[in-house]
Amino acid sequence: MIRKYTFGAPLPTDAVIQNLLAEKDSLPYFTVRYGEDGSVILSLPLHPEEVLFGLGQAVRGIDKRGHRYESWNSDVFNHTEERPSLYGSHNLLVFFSPDRLLGLYLDDPGKIIWDLGWEKHDEAVITSLSGNLDVYLIEEESLTGIARAFRQLTGRSYLPPRWAFGYIQSRWGYASEEEVRTVVNEHRKRHIPLDGVCLDIDYMVDFKNFTWKPDAFPDLKRFQDEMKADHLRLVPIIDAGIKVEEGYAPYDTGKAGDCFCKKEDGSDFVAAVWPGRCCFPDFLREDVRRWFGDLYRPLLEAGIEGFWNDMNEPALFYSDEGVADAFAAADKIRAGGVDYETTWWLKDVFSGMANSMDDYRRFYHLVDGKPVRHDLVHNLYGAGMTRATAEGFRRFSPDKRLLLFSRSSFIGAHRNGGIWQGDNFSWWSHLKMALQMLPSLNLCGFLFTGCDLGGFGCNVTEDLLERFLQLGVFTPLMRxxxxxxxxxxEIYRFSIWETMRDTVSVRYALLPYLYSEFMKAALRDEMLFRPLAFDYSADQRAIHIQDQLMLGEDCMIAPVYEQNAAGRYVYLPEDMLFIRFRSAQDYDLQPLEKGDHWIDLALGEFPLFVKKNRAVPLCPGGESSELLDDTTFTLLGQIEQEGTLSLYRDDGTTTDPDLESSLTRIPLVPDKFLSRIVNA
Amino acid sequence: MIRKYTFGAPLPTDAVIQNLLAEKDSLPYFTVRYGEDGSVILSLPLHPEEVLFGLGQAVRGIDKRGHRYESWNSDVFNHTEERPSLYGSHNLLVFFSPDRLLGLYLDDPGKIIWDLGWEKHDEAVITSLSGNLDVYLIEEESLTGIARAFRQLTGRSYLPPRWAFGYIQSRWGYASEEEVRTVVNEHRKRHIPLDGVCLDIDYMVDFKNFTWKPDAFPDLKRFQDEMKADHLRLVPIIDAGIKVEEGYAPYDTGKAGDCFCKKEDGSDFVAAVWPGRCCFPDFLREDVRRWFGDLYRPLLEAGIEGFWNDMNEPALFYSDEGVADAFAAADKIRAGGVDYETTWWLKDVFSGMANSMDDYRRFYHLVDGKPVRHDLVHNLYGAGMTRATAEGFRRFSPDKRLLLFSRSSFIGAHRNGGIWQGDNFSWWSHLKMALQMLPSLNLCGFLFTGCDLGGFGCNVTEDLLERFLQLGVFTPLMRxxxxxxxxxxEIYRFSIWETMRDTVSVRYALLPYLYSEFMKAALRDEMLFRPLAFDYSADQRAIHIQDQLMLGEDCMIAPVYEQNAAGRYVYLPEDMLFIRFRSAQDYDLQPLEKGDHWIDLALGEFPLFVKKNRAVPLCPGGESSELLDDTTFTLLGQIEQEGTLSLYRDDGTTTDPDLESSLTRIPLVPDKFLSRIVNA
Incomplete structure (x- = not known):
């Protein structure tokens, strides 16, 4: 059951697809207070045993209790446990205690502060700064029921093409087709599977969206054709800002269509990002989305089938006004003579130029024809860009799914694209964070996701990359x-590249299965990755597990995320088959009983756990998702009762899939062997 | 066996107390290369199973493999896993593999880079930038043997007074005796044990060392007497820099004695820290240490018995030259027009003013009468300050131990004082880091240590403070x-203060025992906290354990360091008695067998593990270390064979302790009960 309660005058967000009538009585469960600044404050005592799920893209554990989060889409580069917000705002929180099972969704495009047992361990205090929002209460019989009800409220998750489940190599810096060709060749000659290469901003002319360097990519279509012949796709980046430059078509047409966000005086708001001074499309307008979505057309016509949208919080390096303010502040400090406090201010003055609240208050969107200051709808920006892109794709290629993943997002964007987990670091703690973020993102509808494997910032070590890849084997986006x-x-840079290649080989052996589990989850409005609590809600141990995840219908994952670890502990909520993978061909199988286990896992080894009477099919593998044989499988499982493994198999691109008709049913027959070859 | 190898012309460091002759043959085990810049590079292949212990104060795990560390004493405020160096440089590394047991100590006061399986997982590459150093190879039969041999090489660890094992409350901001009195009263009225209050820089006049605010502390001696009557000590801070101010005695006498570090032109080097522009005592000179050590006398005469030395890396906020350079760089950027790169430089320009290598190259020490540029001896500075202070204490109070702990340190400083673990954050990861740093510090001689419980920076939550306190129960410094x-x-600020009080009560019940274990470790040149590998070097599971520590002769600790955890896993390398503490009076006792266990530990509960046939004595407790009855104990243990518990009991202040004569021997008799009351 979902009930809706309206506070103030909410702005449209495109998050919800069901048009519910607001309840007339007051909001149950929560104490509601109104701040003098117009904010609405909801508070709720927490049960000592209460676990809190949700908030999508956020730091810390699967259980969100004990921190103060903020919904405020942020381009931040230091994802420590202190960080209140990341790139997306996903305002769903599920309260789970012996006394209560309750989903709370705040449909609010502005800043929200979530004090979840931070000030007091036994109280949640949630503040909508604007006070204009729809509050949804979701009550179902189970955690999974809440997840499903929320998805039905907000719409089916985005479906990527099947090739997007292949291994993708990416790096900020690839600047020519020759460089990309080298990267591809270094993989191919070592038989490291590969399905795509991302192009970061260096493929563009002066970082201008929808351009590519004519010398470095003299014939993009020919190059993409060459890659496709080798079963590879290029995945170029597109940023939010449009460079201010007359004669540059996206700027000229945007200007002609009056597509950009405005300052109070009606002039275009300008701030610098990679290309220098840019204007920012007002993605909240339908006409602007149409114009922007059509800008992808030249790249689509060159054969590109996948994109990543970046810098769409929007990130702002600085505005002219911000620079002037900073230098004025510095001049004042300088004139007054520095002391220890003012030297710190000097740093703050200049570091504060980026993504400043001053800038976010300097520009306006048009909502229903009326200007709305950006900060009031800030969290919608990335989702608007995703929507513009997805709508453009659908116009260009109505029958074929294209790959799209974004940095910034909001609930609703999950219908139009995936997201990556943002600019992480080569930190072991970020490997764990990536694991812990998966079920929260899934709960909020973002099924197609993954982290930057190896870490975006800082320098990776080979053991860390190997352990990242072992998580990546299971994430839909494996980049x-x-x-x-x-x-x-790149894998081939490291002395243990063969170990890494063998790890990627497992992904390809599992790819038909993982794709199938993804599609089932998406089409059934379910989660691919779930906290153990969702499947074993009466198991007091299981509900607190923070570093293991249920995967699809049959499996559990438990990656190693500690440096120099020779293994890890794992809690089995029921009897399972432990697969210790070394490669697609080399693995150990060991039935384990429900309970606690220490598992030895040397650097090149990683586990998968399969429920009893379920099985995981390994295909023979290959070097591209297009080269996989998905008719012959080795079934790994401990089968004591007859059953069925249903495998979703479609063409991998159809935009209108029918789940039931695309399921192949493979009988599971009792067997004393744990491994058995079958044809599907 | 210890062998010494000399490279170049090492500067004196005061680290080593044995005068060994350098070997004439070349350094075994390592490949030695010489860089064109004069550096010396030692490299060594690593065994796949090799574990690396040591490096004292550093981030990451007990096993230091897989990161690139730097010996470079740094005032840094963000102890992420990326951080190469913290406040102290402790250049001892122990290689431990099936093939090798080898201690490597580099007596080198300059920068060292330790690539420990970073570039390549199977190689250590260690670079002394100056190339002037003594290399010591330590070969013994056991890990503990190496620890002991190294301590004998570098001298006995500092002995604090017994009261320093009490709970100490501290906060940057306590600015008057009234404020301190309130803090004390809030503890006393709730019966939260307390032995001392630290005074941070706010007690001083304008942050000037050796001054105190006359209005806020009108009669320091009277106030300290009042506190002592309540069994409490004040512990004021002293910083390294001396404010440039004529008429301020420490500056005038330092100037008169020509005590300050000089620039190349012979003038005093000046840089700003808390008091503004300061000079920096040249602690490498004996006469300067004598002058500085005597500056503590007015505070000692007021009855102060403990100090903490801070800012002695030395931290430098900025120099006049650095500010001028920064503004010149900013002017140049401004004139050239900003772009995305230059706006980043602007931040770097101003944040780079603090602790800059340019500044560290701007001043000189006198070593044997000759000027030596600071950066070549940088890592000695804090140790020199500690030595100056300790020598001053010994002159003032030759028969009585005083409390001293420092932020910056170097091997050798462990003879003169303790250290705290530096300016950590209220992060769960820092609770784990604090645990993991303990054995590394102990190995390097720093036994009296502890972290800032609750975290120095950022905002604590009550669950985090409680879990921090649970670690602090066992650390010699519990602040x-x-x-x-x-x-x-402060504990009394939180709704769960009674839980926290009960946790501190366990410290006081254990205090006679923990003090005894500390003294035994110090006087026997052993470690109080040890990695499990030191006691169970043949146990393949034990040698990799990163989050449990052996404590003294009888125990093992395994704190909870994860938010919202309902317990934790623990590996028992032998049968042990599990004590689940809730308070000094309220605990569960459960014998557990060798192996893996999941232990339930609710928020207010924490474990201690006692070896079979050993026992831990709980005294009746109390609110100050001076009020403890150390003659009646409840022995907790699983005794199946006769044995002895030896308890070190002295007056808690004698400077020349005799271990054997101060040991009380309590017989351990076979007993079906796990708890038994005895008199000592």
């Missing part, structure tokens, strides 16, 4: 991505 | 400390 000026991070 | 502008962090 190795790193920043300019960091250590080269 | 709650926090920064200005963070959330109030």
């Amino acid at each position: 190795n991505h790193s920043a300019l000026h960091t250590r080269d991070q | 709650n400390h926090s920064a200005l502008h963070t959330r109030d962090q």
Whole structure:
């Protein structure tokens, strides 16, 4: 059951697809207070045992209790446990205690502060700064029921093409087709599977969206054709800002269509990002989305089938006004003579130029024809860009799914694209964070996701990349991505590349199965990755597990995320088959009983756990998702009762899938062997 | 066996107390290369199973493999896993593999880079930038043997007074005796044990060392007497820099004695820290140490018995030259027009003013009468300050131990004082880091240590403070400390203060025992906290354990360091008695067998593990270390064979302790009960 309660005058967000009537009585469960600044404050005592799920893209554990989060889409580069917000705002929180099972969704495009047992361990205090929002209460019989009801409220998750489940190599810095060709060849000659290469901003002319360097990419279509012949796709980046430059068509047409966000005086708001001074499309307008979505057309016509949208919080490096203010502040400090406090202010003055609240208050959107200051709808920007892109794709290619993933997002964007987990670091703690973020994102509808494997910032070590890849084997987006000026991070750069290749080989052996589990989850409005609590809600141990995830219908994952670890502990909520993978061909199988286990896992080894009477099918593998044989499988499972493994198999691109008709049913027959070859 | 190898012309460091002759043959084990810049590079292949212990104060795990560390004493405020160096440089590394047991100590006061399986997982590459150093190879039969041999090489660890094992409350901001009195009263009226209050820089006049605010502390001696009557000590801070101010005695006498570090032109080097522009005592000179050590005398005469030395890396906020350079760089950027790169430089320009290598190259020490540029001896500075202070204490109070702990340190400083673990944050990851740093510090001689419980920077939550306190129960320094502008962090500020009080009560019940174990470790040149590998070197599971520590002769600790955890896993390398503490009076006792266990530990519960046939004595407890009855104990243990518990009991202040004569021997008799009351 979902009930809606309206506070103030909410702005449209495009998050919800069901048009519910607001309840007339007051909001139950919560104490409601109104701040003098117009804010609405909801508070709720927490049960000592209460676990809180949700908030999508956020730091810390699966259980969100004990921190103060903010919904405020942020381009931040230091994802420590202190960080209140990341790139997306996903305002769903599920309260789960012996006394209560309650989903709370705040449909609010502005800043929200979530004090979840921070000030007091036994109280949640949630503040909508604007006070204009729809509050949805979701009550179902189970955690999964809440997840499903929320998805039905907000719409089916985005479906990527099947090739997007292949391994993708990416790096800020690839600047020519020759460089890309080298990267591809270094993979191919070592038989490291590969399905795509991302192009970061360096493929563009002066970082201008929808351009590509004519010398470096003299014939993009020919190059994409060459890649496709080798079963590979290029995935170029597109940023939010449009460079201010007369004669540059996206700027000229945007200007002609009056597509950009405005300052109070009606002039275009300008701030610098990669290309320098840019204007920012008002993605909240339908006409602007149409104009922007059509800008992808030249790239689509060159054969590109996948994109990533970046810088769409929107990130703002600085505005002219911000620079002037900063220098004025510095001049004042300088004139007054520096002391220890003012030297710190000097740093703050200049570091504060980026993504400043001053700038976010300097520009306006048109909502229903009326100007709305950006900060009141800030969290919608990235979702608007995603929507513009997805709508453009649908116009261009109505029958074929294209790959799209974004940095910034909001609930609703999950219908139009995936997201990556943002600009992480080559930190072991970020490997754990990536794991812990998966079920929260899934709960909020973002099924197609993954982190930058190996870490974006900082320098990776080979053991860390290997452990990242072991998580990546299971995430829908399996992308190795790193920043300019960091250590080269392609698998072939490392002495243990064969170990890494063998790890990627497992992904390809599992790819038909993982794709199938993804599609089932998406089409049934379910989660691919779930906290154990969702499946074993009466198991007091299981509900607190923070570093293991249920995967699809049959499996559990428990990656190693500690440096120099020789293994890890794992809690089995029921009897399972433990697969210790070394490669697609080399693995150990060991039935384990419900309970606690220490599992030895050397650097090149990683586990998968399969429920009893369920099985995981390994295909023979291959070097591209297009080269996989999905008719012959080795079934790994401990089968004591007859059953069925249903495998979703479509063409991998159809935009209108029918789940039931695309399921192949493979009988599971009792067997004393744990491994058995079958044809599907 | 210890062998010494000399490279170049090492500068004196005061680290080593044995005068070994350098070997004439070349350094075994390592490949030695010489860089064109004069550096010396030692490299060594690593065994796949090799574990690396040591490096004292550093981030990451007990096993230091897989990161690139730097020996470079740094005032840094963001102890992420990326951080190469913290406040102290402790250049001892122990290689431990099936093939090798080898201690490597580099007696080198300059920068060292330790690539420990970073570039390549199977190689260590260690670079002394100056190339002037003594290399010591330590070969013994066991890990503990190496620890002991190294201590004998570098001297016995500092002995604090017994009261320093009490709970100490600290906060940047306590600015008057009235404020301190309130803090004390809030503890006393709730019966939260307390032995001392630290005074941070706010007690001084304008942050000037050796002054105190006359209005806020009108009669310091009277106030300290009042506190002592309540069994409490004040512990004021002293910083490294001396404010440039004529008429201020420490400056005038330092100037008269020509005590300050000089620039190349012979003038005093000046840089700003808390008091503004300061000079920096040349602690490498004996006469300067004598002058500085005597500056503590007015505070000692007021009855102060403990100090903490801070800012002695030395931290430098900025120099006049650095500010001028920064503004010149900013002017140049401004004139050229900003772009995205230059706006980043602007931040770097101003944040780079603090602790800049340019400044560290701007001043000189006198070593044996000759000027030596600071950066070549940088890592000695804090140790020199500690030595100056300790020598001053010994002159003032030759028969009585005083409390001293420092932020910056170097091997050798462990003879003169303790250290705290530096300016950590209220982060869960820092609770784990604090645990993991303990054995590394102990190995390097720093036994009297502890972290800022609750975290210095950022805002603590009550669950985090409680879990921090649970670690602090066992650390010699048990101090709650926090920064200005963070959330109030005294126990009584929180709704669960009774739980926290009960946790501290366990410290006081254990205090006679913990003090005894500390003294035994110090006087026997052993470690109080050890990695499990030191006691169970043949146990393949034990050698990799990163989050449990052996404590003294009888125990093992395994704190909870994850938010919202309902317990934790623990590996028992032998049968042990599990004590689940809730308070000094309220605990569960459960014998557990060798192996893996999941232990339930609710928020107010924490474990201690006692070896079979050993026992831990709980005294009746009390609210100050001076009020404890150390003659009646409840022995907790699983005794199946006769044995002895030896308890070190002295007056808690004698400077020349005799271990054997101060040991009380309590017989352990076979007993079906796990708890038994005895008199000592």
